[in-house]
Amino acid sequence: MQVSGSKVQKAKRPDEAPMDQLWQDGDARGTHEESLVVDIAGFEGPLDLLLHLARTQKVDLARISVLALAEQYLAFVESARQVRIELAADYLVMAAWLAYLKSRLLIPRQVKDDGPSGEEMAASLAFRLKRLEAMRDAATRLINRNRLGRDVFARGAPEHIPTERRSGFDATLYDLLNAYASLRQRHAVTQVTIEKRSVWSLADAREVLYRLIGVMDDWTALDHFLLRYMTDPSERATAIASSFAASLEMVREGRVEIRQEGAFQPIYLRRSNRADAPREEEAADGD
C-alpha cells in the first residue's frame, strides 16, 4: 500500500492553508518548503496530487468534497507560483479545469447554458480519482503476488526449448520494431541538427487539455481558464491568438469541435465524436 491515512491529519477547514495539509504528510514527501520541487516531482501528475490532497481531507473518496478539493489544489498552484516554482503544464492545465469546475459549482446554471453542469464535472473527477486509485491498488496487489524469479522458480537447468514453430528462428515483434526504430533513428540523427526542446506551446497545452477533459464530451469553455493558468498576463493577448489557431488546427484534424455563440463570447470546445467510440448523443449544435 502506498500512503495510508495514518499520518494524515484532521479534516480540513476551508480557511486552513492548504500547504500545511500537504507538507505535514511526512512520509516520502518532505515537510518544509525547501523541498517543494522535489515533492512535486514525487507526484505522478495532477491526478496523483489530487488523490493525495483528497486523502488529506481525512474522509475517503466517498465523502470527499470536490469543491474543497478544487480550492485546495488551486491554492497549491497559487502558492507554488508565489515561490516561483515552475509547475509542469499538466498541473496547470488541471488547475484551469478545476477553476472552471469551481465556477460551474458556484454559479447557478443559466438556462441557455449547455456546457456540462458542475455536478457532472465533479462526478467525472471523482470517477477518475477513484479509477486511478483502484488501478494503484491493483498494481500493489499484482506486484505482491508470488513472482517468478523472486518467490517461485523455474527449472534451473532446462534441457530443451519446446517449439511448434515451423520456422527455426525466433524473434519477437518487439525485437523487430526495436531493430527498425533504432536503425532509422541512427540514420536520421546523422542528418539533422538536434532540435531544441521548446517550452510548452499552447498546442501542447491543448493536447493535455484534450486528454484531461477525456470523459467530458460536452461543450466546455476552458479557454480563458487555460490561459490564466498557462501564461503570463503580459503574453495573454498573443497567447489567445495562437491558442485559437491551435484549436482550429485540432478541429481540422477532427480531434475537437469548436463553437462560439458570438463575438467575444467564450469559445466552447468538445472532443470530436469522430475521434472516439461512438456515443449516442444528439449534438446540440447551435451554430
Add this chain to the structure above:
Amino acid sequence: MTETSNREEGAADEATVVDPRRLHEAARIAEALVFASANPVSENYIADRLPVGVDVQHVMRELRSLYSGRGVNLVRVDDHWAFRTAPDLSFVIRTDETEVRKLSRAALEVLSIIAYHQPVTRAEIEDIRGVQTSKGTLDVLMEAGWVRFRGRRRTPGRPVTFGTTKDFLDHFGLEELRDLPGLDELKGAGLLSGRIPANFQVPMPLAEDELAEDEDPITQFDLEELGLLTPGGKEDE
C-alpha cells in the same frame, strides 16, 4: 487448434477405457516434456507427443494433483504448463543473486492499467493516469516481455492497442487474465470501462462497501451539503 479440440472431444470419452499403463506412460511423457523446459509448454505441443487416444487435459489434471503438495508444482499459464517451485519454499531457494526487475511506480501503474483494461490505447492509459506517459515506460514493459502491441482499434485513426503477454501471466503466477486480482469487483464497480457508469455516484467507498467505524452512511442530504449532486440524482433524464 481446431484439430486438437476435435481429438480431445473424442479422447475424452475413451479416457475411462484407456488402460492405466497407457495413462501412466502418457503422464511420464508429459512430465518429461514440461520438466525439461524452463518456459511453459503448450498443451497442444504435449498432446502431439502423447500416445494416440489419451486425453491431454485429463493427464495434466492428474499430474497437477500429483505434484500439488510437493516442492515443485505443476502450474497452468494460458493453455501452457510449467513446473515451478512451491511459493512457500522461496526462502530456501532465494539467493543473494536472485533479483527481479525493478519497476518504477509509473511503469507499474501503466502495467496494471494495461493488464486490466486491455486492449488499451496509449491515449486511454494517459486518460486514466491524467499524465503523459514518459517515453521509456512502455518501452521498459515491452522489453521485459510483459507488454506487447496487440493490434489496432477499429475506430477512426485506428490507434494501436496494448496488451499483456504470456510471460506476464507466468511472471505474476496467473493462470489466465481472469485471475487478475480484484478483476470482478473492478468490473462490477464500472471502473474498467472508459465511461462513467450510468449509476456512478460521486460518493462511493473504494474497494469495499463496509463503513469504517467512524463513518455514517452517506445520504443524499450530505451530498447536497457538500455541494455535490450525483449525476444519477437527476432521474428524469
Add this chain to the structure above:
Amino acid sequence: MTETSNREEGAADEATVVDPRRLHEAARIAEALVFASANPVSENYIADRLPVGVDVQHVMRELRSLYSGRGVNLVRVDDHWAFRTAPDLSFVIRTDETEVRKLSRAALEVLSIIAYHQPVTRAEIEDIRGVQTSKGTLDVLMEAGWVRFRGRRRTPGRPVTFGTTKDFLDHFGLEELRDLPGLDELKGAGLLSGRIPANFQVPMPLAEDELAEDEDPITQFDLEELGLLTPGGKEDE
C-alpha cells in the same frame, strides 16, 4: 501438504527421531533446490538448508526412489544431485526439433525494412540500412519463411521486390500489415526518440497481396530466369 504414508516405513531407521511431517518438508525443500539450480547441487548445500536433524542422504534416497518410475529421474553425480529426463523418454524431447536460433541484428533490420517498406528491392534495403546486405541475410529470412519474392519493379534491370509472408504475420501476432505501429506510435512507445527530423516518415506498408503501381507479379519464369530457387522448396522436403 498431506504426507505420504508409505514414506514412514522406509524411514524406519530414523523414524524414531524424525517425524514424517518434517521428513516430507525436507523432501520438498531438497526437490525444489535441485529443480531450481542451474547445476547439480551438492549434498552439503542441500543439507545446510534442511530442517535440523534430518539426514540428507536419507531424504535423497527417498526422493530418488519416488522419481524412479517417473518421466524425470533424480540422479546422483559425484555427491551432487540433478534431475534428468528418464533415459527411455529422451526420444520425446529431441526428435523433430531443430535448435531455435535467434535472428541476428542484421537479419532483424532487413526483415523490419522489408515489413515496413514492401515492396522493396535489395538496393533500397541497402540504401535504408546504409550498408551492403549479404545474400546470407536474405536467405536466412527466406528460410525462416518470413520473407518472399513479391514481384519485379518496372524499372531498368527489373529488380526483384521483397515482401513478407503470411507466416510472418502469424509469428509476430499481427492480423495485417497495417497493424504495424506507425511513426507516432513508435515514438509514443519510446522506441523512437523525439529527435527526428520533421520529414522523417515511417511508411504504411502495402498489403501483402497488393501490387505496387510499378510492380509486376513474380512468376515461376522470373525465378528460373534469375536463377533463384524458392528456398525450402528443395532442401528439406
